[in-house]
Amino acid sequence: MRHTLAQIAGVLQRMFSSKLAGSLNILVTGIALSLPAGMYAMLQNAQGLVAQLSGSPQISLFLNLEAKTDDIDELRKLLAQNQAISRAEFVTRDHALEQLKVSTGLSDVVGGLKQNPLPDAFIVYPRQGDVQALEGLRNELAKLPVVELAQLDTAWAYKLEALLNFGRVAVLILAGLLSIALIAITFNTIRLQILTQRDEIEVARLIGATNGFIRRPFLYFGAIQGLLGGIMAWLIISMSMLLLNWQLEALAQLYASQFSLHLLSLEDSLTLLLFSMYLGWLGAWLSVARHLSQIEPR
């Protein structure tokens, strides 16, 4: 145990003995990771923003013009029993006409109508948000008696989903590419280290070190460098968010609304750190597997 600590201490000492090279690596790792992770954070915020602006999706059920009060009560019960629906709001045709007058400013036109052309309607608020579930619920509701038309604001839901999916895929591609780049950086760093510590590796082999013993400090190095890079990325993202929030506050005030970017959640932060640590470890592992076998004592 003490020897392991001593090994880690040695790794840290080596890492900070070459301050410039070490910090450059950490900086590069940090910037490379902050791009996809920052985009991800923005995406999360966008999702939150859209949800906040548009509220939850809804399905409008327009009823037959001939629907009787009994039919409507029957339907109300059915809707109340449906597990997929959080609540349903009944809008009478008269109320709908009133709203039309007020909200569109077409009172003259509407007033000129001989009879109310609007049907009674239910506005249904589904419990679940994803597009397929909503579409399924719409189809189910359209089959109910006295329902003339069930309308889901699908266009809106589809667009949002598509846009967010586009963003997610873009983030994934970027993350994938930059991860490979990071693995390559660590690979090369460790390669150089193995070369400079050639003597030590050779001597250790000669006096009975197992491959595991020789490999370990390099793996520690990769993991620690990855972790520090992750911390750097986290700092970059958080600082950027704070700067953006500062400006966003002024903007939001102009629109008389309140909105600010959320920092990465605890879970996302931990994921970022663990992932970057893993990348560093992986790069080191690949490098060690490739290069250590080339050093044979003579």
Added chain:
Amino acid sequence: MIRFNQVNKRYPGGYQALKNVSFEIAKGEMVFITGHSGAGKSTLLKLIAAIERPNLGSVIVNNQNVGVLKDRALPYLRRNLGIIFQDHKLLFDRNVFDNVMLPLQICGFEYRESHKRVRAALDKVGLLKREKSNPIALSGGEQQRLCIARAIVNRPTILLADEPTGNLDAEYAHEIMAIFDSFHQVGVTLLISTHDESVLQDTEVRVISLRQGELQTASPTATPAGSRLA
């Protein structure tokens, strides 16, 4: 303890370092390997530590055929050997103490116990006062003694020394030989290669003599004084 059976070693490129070498060394023996440079002394020692492998024949150490040992098993063979290298192979990125500490670290020795052992080994070779120095600041003789301390800190049963007095003047060489003698006294098996036969003059030991890879003399047991072939 150590047995060579008809060992042949040819390096890539065709150089034949050892030809048909057979001998046996008993537990606790101190044996000198002599011969001019290029006679195969270093190769012989390297075969024992499985740093090189024989092309033909077998090298048996502690009842193990080390010539066919799996790479995975090598570390555990070498932990039983103390090796003193011709070129010392000291690490100049750490001090004297940490150089001697390395073998114990490798074996995963308990921390406090390993400190005691390092001090004891350094004391044995007279370098205790230099424990904080960098090996680069040591004289040739001191570096050689540091190398010995590193080889013995693990308390190996077999000690291999390749030209330990190679570049030292007579006084240092005698100091080193006295240290080896003390290990011999406590039952360590020693193999010491040297091209300098003057160090043999006042010692009473068995000699294996090599010429161009061939065995010249391998006296079966400790040679009586005077009858030794040079």
